[in-house]
Amino acid sequence: MKCANDIDARDVxxxxxxxxxxxxxxxxxxxxLKAVIAYADGYSVCDxxxxxxxxxxxxxPPIAEFHEDCARWLNMDVLRVVPGARRGFQAVASTLVxxxxxxxxxxxxxxxxxxxxxxxxxxPHEIPLDENNHVTAENTAETIEKVVRESGRSPSLLFVxxxxxxxxxxxxVCGIAKVAHQYDIPVLLNGAYTVGIxxxxxxxxxVDFVVGSGHKSMAAPAPSxxxxxxxxxxxxxxxTTQAEGDVTKRTFGIKEVEMMGCTLMGxxxxxxxxxxxxxxxxxxxWDTELEHSNIIxxxxxxxxxxxxxxxxxxxxxxxxxxxxxxxxxxxxxxKKRGYFLSKDLKKRGIVGVIPGSTMVWKYNTFGLTDKQTxxxxxxxxxxxEDNGLTIS
Ligand SMILES: *Cc1c(COP(=O)(O)O)cnc(C)c1O
Numbered sequence: 001m002k003c004a005n006d007i008d009a010r011d012v013x014x015x016x017x018x019x020x021x022x023x024x025x026x027x028x029x030x031x032x033l034k035a036v037i038a039y040a041d042g043y044s045v046c047d048x049x050x051x052x053x054x055x056x057x058x059x060x061p062p063i064a065e066f067h068e069d070c071a072r073w074l075n076m077d078v079l080r081v082v083p084g085a086r087r088g089f090q091a092v093a094s095t096l097v098x099x100x101x102x103x104x105x106x107x108x109x110x111x112x113x114x115x116x117x118x119x120x121x122x123x124p125h126e127i128p129l130d131e132n133n134h135v136t137a138e139n140t141a142e143t144i145e146k147v148v149r150e151s152g153r154s155p156s157l158l159f160v161x162x163x164x165x166x167x168x169x170x171x172x173v174c175g176i177a178k179v180a181h182q183y184d185i186p187v188l189l190n191g192a193y194t195v196g197i198x199x200x201x202x203x204x205x206x207v208d209f210v211v212g213s214g215h216k217s218m219a220a221p222a223p224s225x226x227x228x229x230x231x232x233x234x235x236x237x238x239x240t241t242q243a244e245g246d247v248t249k250r251t252f253g254i255k256e257v258e259m260m261g262c263t264l265m266g267x268x269x270x271x272x273x274x275x276x277x278x279x280x281x282x283x284x285x286w287d288t289e290l291e292h293s294n295i296i297x298x299x300x301x302x303x304x305x306x307x308x309x310x311x312x313x314x315x316x317x318x319x320x321x322x323x324x325x326x327x328x329x330x331x332x333x334x335k336k337r338g339y340f341l342s343k344d345l346k347k348r349g350i351v352g353v354i355p356g357s358t359m360v361w362k363y364n365t366f367g368l369t370d371k372q373t374x375x376x377x378x379x380x381x382x383x384x385e386d387n388g389l390t391i392s
Pocket of ligand 1 (some may be wrong): 083085086087110112113150154161164165190192193212214215216224225285
């Protein structure tokens with residue numbers, strides 16, 4: 001079936017249980033699905049834009065109110081919507097990082113964090129991981145000391161992932177931020193994998209910026225996200241334009257430089273806003289999400305030879321699993337080679353595992369019901385059994 005021209009209709013979420021690592025938290029709520037149809041046209045949220053002509057002032061639909069509610073929900077002072085977490089990183093790095101400045105990232109930082117540093121001319125320095133694949137306060141202190149010693153300059157920004165994209169491990173943001181602040185380094189929390197799926201309290205974590213991804217974790221269309229900060233940094237990152245036309249002498253009011261004036265002007269913002277009540281509710285069910293996550297790791301661990309490379313028990317729904325000694329052994333002789341696993345899963349109605357991968361791979365159980373969780377767990381055990389692996 002086509003939805004237009006040669007574009008296939010997409011029915012993945014209707015037809016399958018999708019455990020794709022990056023898609024689980026970005027599925028739209030029914031409310032968002034309805035709202036995006038109503039606001040599908042271009043600059044749809046601009047119907048009632050009045051002086052001073054800025055997105056975050058619009059009252060109808062209640063965009064101004066959303067900005068306040070969402071800031072409060074994250075326990076931060078000021079919030080803006082951005083086209084993806086990466087644009088949040090970009091706004092902060094572009095404001096705080098000067099050419100040649102050292103910037104602290106971690107050995108689990110996402111490429112978009114690196115790119116934002118590169119754009120602003122900063123020099124990235126990674127905090128090494130400990131033996132459990134964690135970013136620690138101790139290694140943060142050592143890295144800062146080393147960078148200051150070797151470059152003779154103080155880092156202008158530190159990025160830390162709340163949950164990283166490789167293991168889905170939760171890192172000691174509190175401890176790391178405390179260390180960074182001893183050196184007067186502002187801290188950006190990368191909440192791409194946490195804001196919208198688990199509780200996040202910016203003040204409790206002690207960070208200066210909270211960045212979230214709408215399409216990764218807030219049940220919103222792409223590209224969307226949020227950038228929240230404190231009163232201390234709001235004036236800097238959300239500074240207004242000083243530009244003036246030399247011929248016309250035009251000035252541009254209160255448009256914010258890093259936001260390019262306005263950011264999400266239609267379907268993305270309305271989707272984000274429409275899902276927000278459900279998102280606020282769902283983070284309260286994080287314990288259930290973790291139970292589901294652990295039911296699946298238990299099932300995988302019962303397949304002899306399988307290792308969970310993420311923290312166990314799981315503290316997140318994104319998990320990295322090593323099946324070199326289990327499913328990959330099957331792949332060596334199977335006529336479908338490594339594709340047997342994704343094919344067998346699909347037969348059981350499950351998608352989201354990269355076709356062909358049987359060595360080290362990731363999945364995300366976020367949003368599964370109890371019944372779906374049992375089905376995924378049974379399926380991993382069943383596929384293992386069907387292919388002669390030992391179940392304990
Ligand atoms: C997905 C992801 C990003 C990028 O998020 P966008 O909203 O797509 O820009 C950044 N950091 C981490 C850790 C991620 O997992």
